[in-house]
Amino acid sequence: MSKDAMREEAERLIKEAMARNIKVKTGNTRIETKCGKCGAPNRVSAEPGQTRVKFSCKECGHKQQTL
Numbered sequence: 001m002s003k004d005a006m007r008e009e010a011e012r013l014i015k016e017a018m019a020r021n022i023k024v025k026t027g028n029t030r031i032e033t034k035c036g037k038c039g040a041p042n043r044v045s046a047e048p049g050q051t052r053v054k055f056s057c058k059e060c061g062h063k064q065q066t067l
């Protein structure tokens, strides 16, 4: 891969990441929930209107759903 192609690829990835961040900020709601296993507070982003969201606890990694 040439240097120009690598730079273009890097710029594309940055743009995609920024687009994703904007989408999360504007379109998704944040649900604050507690891990059912260790009790650690977790913040989960959810699609609007969606209340049951699968997530993994950031402390212990336990997979679960928000209530």
Ligand SMILES: [Zn+2]
Pocket (backbone or CB within 6 Å): 035, 036, 037, 038, 039, 040, 057, 058, 059, 060, 061, 062
């Ligand atoms: Zn946990």
